[in-house]
Amino acid sequence: MFLFxxxxxxxxxxxxxxxxxxxxxxxxxxxxNNSYAVESNVVVTENVKARFLSQYSQVEAxxxxxxxxxxxxxxxxxxxxxxxxxxxQATSIQWTLPQGVTAEEIQWPYPExxxxxxxxxxxxxxxALHRVKVSVSQDYASDQAIIVKANATWLVCxxxxxxxxxxxxxxxxxxxxxxxxxxxxxxFSRFEKxxxxxxxxxxxxxxxxxxxxxxxQVRFEFAPAQELLSASKIEYFPHDWGVLQxxxxxxxxxxxxxxxxxxxxxDLRFKKPxxxxxxxxxxxxEINAYQVESKFGALNIQTGSQQSTQRQSSEAQEIxxxxxxLLALIGGLILNLMPxxxxxxxxxxxxLVHHADQPPAVIKRHxxxxxxxxxxxxxxxxxxxxxxxxxxxxxxxxxxxxxxxxVAAIVVVIFVLGLSLSGFxxxxxxxxxxxxxxxxxxxxxxxxxxxxxxxxxxxxxTAPFMGPAVGFALTQTPVITVLVLLALGFGLALPYLLxxxxxxxxxxxxxxxxxxxxxQQVLAFPMFATAAWLIWVFGLQTNMxxxxxxxxxxxxxxxxxxxxxxxxxxxxxxxxxxxxxLATLFVAGLFIWKIASNSNDTNAVVDNARTEExxxxxxxxxxxxxxxRELDSPVFVNMTAAWCITCLANEKVALSKAQLxxxxxxxxxxxxxxxxxxxxxxxxxxxxxFSRSSVPLYVYYPKGSASEPQVLPQILTVAxxxxxxxxxxQQN
Amino acid sequence: MKTMIKTxxxxxxxxxxxxxxLTYAKPEVGQPAPSFEMVDTLGNVVDLASLEGKTVIMEWTxxxxxxxxxxxxxxxxxxxxxxxxxxxxxxxxxxxxxxxxQGYVEAEQANNIxxxxxxxxxxxxxxxxxxxxxxxxxxxxxxxxIINASGDLVYMGGxxxxxxxxxxxxxxxxxxxRTALTQIKGGEEITxxxxxxxxxxxxxxx
Numbered sequence: 001m002f003l004f005x006x007x008x009x010x011x012x013x014x015x016x017x018x019x020x021x022x023x024x025x026x027x028x029x030x031x032x033n034n035s036y037a038v039e040s041n042v043v044v045t046e047n048v049k050a051r052f053l054s055q056y057s058q059v060e061a062x063x064x065x066x067x068x069x070x071x072x073x074x075x076x077x078x079x080x081x082x083x084x085x086x087x088x089q090a091t092s093i094q095w096t097l098p099q100g101v102t103a104e105e106i107q108w109p110y111p112e113x114x115x116x117x118x119x120x121x122x123x124x125x126x127x128a129l130h131r132v133k134v135s136v137s138q139d140y141a142s143d144q145a146i147i148v149k150a151n152a153t154w155l156v157c158x159x160x161x162x163x164x165x166x167x168x169x170x171x172x173x174x175x176x177x178x179x180x181x182x183x184x185x186x187x188f189s190r191f192e193k194x195x196x197x198x199x200x201x202x203x204x205x206x207x208x209x210x211x212x213x214x215x216x217q218v219r220f221e222f223a224p225a226q227e228l229l230s231a232s233k234i235e236y237f238p239h240d241w242g243v244l245q246x247x248x249x250x251x252x253x254x255x256x257x258x259x260x261x262x263x264x265x266x267d268l269r270f271k272k273p274x275x276x277x278x279x280x281x282x283x284x285x286e287i288n289a290y291q292v293e294s295k296f297g298a299l300n301i302q303t304g305s306q307q308s309t310q311r312q313s314s315e316a317q318e319i320x321x322x323x324x325x326l327l328a329l330i331g332g333l334i335l336n337l338m339p340x341x342x343x344x345x346x347x348x349x350x351x352l353v354h355h356a357d358q359p360p361a362v363i364k365r366h367x368x369x370x371x372x373x374x375x376x377x378x379x380x381x382x383x384x385x386x387x388x389x390x391x392x393x394x395x396x397x398x399x400x401x402x403x404x405x406x407v408a409a410i411v412v413v414i415f416v417l418g419l420s421l422s423g424f425x426x427x428x429x430x431x432x433x434x435x436x437x438x439x440x441x442x443x444x445x446x447x448x449x450x451x452x453x454x455x456x457x458x459x460x461x462t463a464p465f466m467g468p469a470v471g472f473a474l475t476q477t478p479v480i481t482v483l484v485l486l487a488l489g490f491g492l493a494l495p496y497l498l499x500x501x502x503x504x505x506x507x508x509x510x511x512x513x514x515x516x517x518x519x520q521q522v523l524a525f526p527m528f529a530t531a532a533w534l535i536w537v538f539g540l541q542t543n544m545x546x547x548x549x550x551x552x553x554x555x556x557x558x559x560x561x562x563x564x565x566x567x568x569x570x571x572x573x574x575x576x577x578x579x580x581x582l583a584t585l586f587v588a589g590l591f592i593w594k595i596a597s598n599s600n601d602t603n604a605v606v607d608n609a610r611t612e613e614x615x616x617x618x619x620x621x622x623x624x625x626x627x628x629r630e631l632d633s634p635v636f637v638n639m640t641a642a643w644c645i646t647c648l649a650n651e652k653v654a655l656s657k658a659q660l661x662x663x664x665x666x667x668x669x670x671x672x673x674x675x676x677x678x679x680x681x682x683x684x685x686x687x688x689x690f691s692r693s694s695v696p697l698y699v700y701y702p703k704g705s706a707s708e709p710q711v712l713p714q715i716l717t718v719a720x721x722x723x724x725x726x727x728x729x730q731q732n
Numbered sequence: 733m734k735t736m737i738k739t740x741x742x743x744x745x746x747x748x749x750x751x752x753x754l755t756y757a758k759p760e761v762g763q764p765a766p767s768f769e770m771v772d773t774l775g776n777v778v779d780l781a782s783l784e785g786k787t788v789i790m791e792w793t794x795x796x797x798x799x800x801x802x803x804x805x806x807x808x809x810x811x812x813x814x815x816x817x818x819x820x821x822x823x824x825x826x827x828x829x830x831x832x833x834q835g836y837v838e839a840e841q842a843n844n845i846x847x848x849x850x851x852x853x854x855x856x857x858x859x860x861x862x863x864x865x866x867x868x869x870x871x872x873x874x875x876x877x878i879i880n881a882s883g884d885l886v887y888m889g890g891x892x893x894x895x896x897x898x899x900x901x902x903x904x905x906x907x908x909x910r911t912a913l914t915q916i917k918g919g920e921e922i923t924x925x926x927x928x929x930x931x932x933x934x935x936x937x938x
Contacts, residue, residue, distance in 0.1 A: 086871040087933035089895055117936040119871050155897065160834045161932045163798050163897035215758070241928040267889070267926055 038181035040150075043166030047074045047156045052148075052168050053184045058175035059146065062138035065178070068187055069093060069106075069130040069152060077158045078125045081111035083239055085121035085246040089155040089163070091130060096149035100137040107131040109194035110277050110289030111237055113246070116159070120247035122237055129191050145173040196277045199290035201225040204299035204646070205274060207265055208715035215264050218244050219715050220276075221299040221645050222259040227290060229254055231280035236261045239275040242268030255652060258299075258645040262653075262715075271296045298646035298696060298714055321480060325487040332491020337519060360503075366447045367500025371493040373451020378489035381455070382482040405596050407541065408550050411534045415554050416561075418527030421520050425561045451493065549595045556588035616661050620674030622682065629705040634669045634729070639687060639697040642677040646714065647696040654716040663722055700725055702732035758869050761925045765877070765885040766867045772855040773839040778824065785881050787821045787916055789909065791853070792828060792865065792934060794835030794873040795845050798897045799931035803874060804849050806899040808907075809891075813852040816913060825853040828865030830937030835873070836860065862936040872931035876909050880916060887912045887925055895930030 040052035049072040055065045071079055071091070080088040095103045109129055111122040136146065153165040202223040207216060220236060222228060234252045238244060248264040278290045419425050531554075539547040563581035618624060620637060628635050638655060640647035654660055655671075664671055676683045676695050687697055690711060698712035710728045712721065759766055765788075769779040780788070791809070793800050803809040813823050827842065829835035837845065842856050859865055868877060868888075878887035892905035912922050 087929075087931055089897065089930065116933045117938045118866060119933040119936070121933070153896070153898070157932070159935065160796070161798060242926075267928075 038170075038184055040148075040168040040170040043168065045156075045162075045164050045166070047077050047162060048072060048079075048154075048164065050152065050154075050166050050168075052150060052170060053187055054170065054172060054181055055184060055188055056172070056178050057181040058173050058177075058179040059136055060175060060178045061136055061140045063178055064133055064135040066188065067103075067132050067134055067148070068184070068191060069132065069150075070187065071124075071128040071130075071154060071156075073125060073128060073156060076125075077156050078114060078121075078123045079128045079154050079156050080121060080123040081237070082106070082108045083122055083237070083241055084155075085113075085123070085241075086119040087116075088121045088123065088157065088161070089153075091128070091152065091154040093130070093132065094151045096151075097134075098142075098146060100140040101146055101148075102135050102137075104133045104135075107133070107195060109191065110196050110279055110287070113235065113237075115247060118247060122246070129187070129194070131188075131191050131195070140174070143174070145171040147171050194289070196289035196291040199225065199227060199278065199292050201228070201292060202299060202301065203292055203294035204297050205270075205294045206296070206298060206646070206715050207269065208262075208713055208717065208720060217262050217715065217717070218265040219260055219262040219649070220294055221649055222261075222292070222294075223299070223301055223645060224256055224258055227288065228259045228278070228280060229256070230282060231288075232283050233281040234259070234261065235279045236263075237277040237279065239277075240268075240270070242266040243270060243274060243276075253649065253652060255648065257648050260645075260649045260653070298644065298694070300641075300694065301643040301645060321483075324480075324484055328484045328487035329491040329494075332488040333494060335488075335492045336495055337516070363500050363503065366444065367497045369444045370447045370451045370500070371490070371497050373448040374455055374489045374493040375451075375486055377452045377455035378485045379482060382485040385485075386478045386481055407534055407538045408553075408592075408595050411531050411538060411550060412553060412557060414527055414531045414534065416557065418524045418531060419558065419561065421527055422524035423517070423521055424558075425565065455489065455492070546595055549591050553588050553591045553595070556584050556591065560584045560588065616664060617671040617673040620672040620683070622686070625672060625701075626705075628670050628672075629701060629703075629707070632703045632705075634667065634703040634725075635701040636664065636669050636671045636725075637674065637697075637699040637701070638671070639674045639676055639683055639695045641675065641695045644676075644695045650696060650698075650714075650716040654718050654721055657718050660718050660721060663725075667725070669725070700728050702728050704732065707732050759867075759877075759885050759888065761885050761888060763885060764883050765879040768864055768867065770857050770859070770864065772857055773842045774855075776855065778855050778857060780879070780883070783822055783879075784883050787816075787819075787881055787913070788879040789816055789821055789823045789913075790868065790877040790879070791823065791825045792868075792870040792873050792875040793825050794827065794829055794932060794935065795837070795849075796835045797873045797932035800873050802897050802899050803891065803902070804851070806902055807850075808902050809874070810849060810851050812907070812910060815910070817852055817854060819913070819917065821913065822855070823853045825851070825856045826859055826864060826870070827857070828859040828862050828870060829935040830862060831860055833935035833937070834932075835935055860937075862934070865934050865936065870934050872929045873934055874931050875929040875934070878909065878912050878916070886916070886922055888929075889924075889927035890929045890931075893927070895928065 038054050038057045042049055042051040044050075051070055053068040053070060055067070056063075059065055069091075073079060080090050082090050084090050091106070093103075093106060097103060107130070109124070111124065114121045114123055114125075134148075140146075147169065148171070149167070149169045151165065151167055153163065155161055155163050203220060205218060205220045207218050228234060231254070234254075235250060236244075244266045245264040246266075250261050250263040253260045273293050273295045275291070275293050278292050280288045280290070282288070416425075535547060535550060538550060560581050563577045563584065617638070620639070625635060625637070638647075638651075640651065663669075674680070674683045674686070676687075687693065687695070690697060690699065690709075696714060698716065700710045700712060701707055702710070710724070712724055765780065767780045769777065769781075772778050795801070795804070800809075816823050825846075827835060827837065829837075837858075839858060842858065845851075846853065846856060857864065864870075872890075874891050876887065876889065876891050877885060880886045887908065889908065891909055892902065892907045894901040894905035908924050908927050911924065915922050
């Protein structure tokens, strides 16, 4: 080693012609770096090698930095976490530091659960790291390096335990600018990965008061956080001893609305906020650790956030209506370009405008009357649709978009419309004839009927926009249906209304021409695309066999149309093709019937599934409660709210379980459920009568109008509820 | 779309626990202490029921555990035993180490160790099957239980307040057992009926 230095010296002297002072400074610098600036002495025992590492090799005044206490543990042995569990002892460090330098508490990496027979501990194997934050005060005025001394004690165990300790010291020189200790950075970044990250999630814990037989449980509830919901396994480690039984199984429930972890209660009963570590494993077994804090008591999501989501959803509904109206308006505008509409209206409008002898006011009035004609026609259309819908409801159809047969019907209609747009079949041509006669009439009546004509003629030629708007309107309230259709009508009337007010605009009106035909044919494609999408939806609702049936129906209808259009041929062929067309129609009808009957089955299945979900409860009302009690019927009351996580957890864990439902039915217990999400006044006073100010509240009334209501504990289990009810009945 | 609901069962305790039949109802402070009837290292029958009328202290021990050695090498445990016995308290030391595990001894050697240490328990019970230990939920050595004259458990937990293996800590620690005994004698309520037991894990079989 010395030779090396000697040679380096001469090399440097010759090469760089440094003078001796600088050389010794360089040497000193090198030596200092090789000394205990970045790590302490290593204490080696029979079972471990322990040392301190420093994040910086030189520190500044006013700086905070980290030290790492590293214990390299022998294979098969382990040291302990902050909470060592059932036995063992946590590693601890006692510092001797100069004035102005302070050290904080140890920061621990996430632990693992270690079983020793029926006992469990929390600790580490391999290399155990412990990080401590050290702060140097701003006015640390000393040229001396900081001498850090630490006495560390730890318990290292395999099966037997050996308490060990070590004395460590090292020097940290001060400098104007701090210098990172490069060689230690991997250890520090490794620690960052295993340190639990703070997770800002609302959390609560409660105890399930037990009957004599069952063991008491403690349950931790968490508001749903993505980090937790995406885990395939979760484990909770409390900071304090006595919170839970370390070796006991933890039952985790992950629900979109909450996360709960239940396990056996430890030796102590707490009321203070509890700190703990949540360990999550994802599908690829990657571990993430989070630091959480749980308050004592039932967990309710902050009402503030709940209210804002309610506000947002009502806003969304408003926007939905507005955009629907806008779409309808645009759709109406586009309808003007449809070839079946355009020529008629264009001619009429132009004639309107070119009547030079008409004063502007009259022209304007024509425009208004024309608009009225359109609007009234659409209103009639809307009312007709509403009546059909109402009648359908009465008969039992229901315009449910969920009903597969309804979707199938729309597919057929849209498909035929697509055919019509593509020019395969002309629909509405005859209607045009009828309407134009009325429209020929002069005067305001003529303008009115031109408006009506526009509607009649426009309807078969449905623009891609009209379908969704009408479909949407049908699913909404009558008021909205009318509004949407009126918006559609207004869009249709708009161009000509504008022209009647500002005749100059007529110059910008496009002239009818071949472009209209092409435009109409192009519009066939969005139609077919819509049909395809609806067939996909139909397929989701039913199965591939039904999809086949539907496609066959479409093909057959195309065939029917084609056959019917050949009517114009010779008489001989006419009869045959008509007959054939009718036959095909009959076959198509068979397929339609096939779809209808099968989809009824599907509906039946869907309904059954829905009844499975439908819980066996009635909505709470004081009258019903009174009535049931007078009928000598036992009653179980559950007061819940959508923002109450404890309520949701209890419902999931106990109240919705089949076993409990059967128990209720077998014992003729009526289950009344009250929803306090919006803080209903009746429920508030009911809660107050039991001296409660919040949910959940579970009350059991044994049979008899004079029976004493029994309040159940806040945390429910199936067994707990059944036992409680049995006990209450006995005491009754 | 139905909401997706994931229900997960987490870590099971495993076959070990099942084999060890660990579904004991935990003893609770304020409840009657679990009864037992065993033969001590001197051949005497010890029946908890017959000890009614006397305060009983149960001490789980393991002479090789550093934490037990802390209290014996310092003379702390022996002193406490002598104080108690002279107050007509029945002191029962229990060894729940399984055969082959740390601390396991047979009766003769157990008595030798007691003599060597100058210990003064009224009885020493050998519990190699671990049944007594698991009935009481004994987790560490030492782990202390105090049963009052009516047979109720009034204290369970650690011997004192500083959970270390360092003899120097004994002086500054509050000895919960001594405090409880004083309070029982004076007819007072026990201020610390439960504390964290510290020490080595009890060497049960498995």
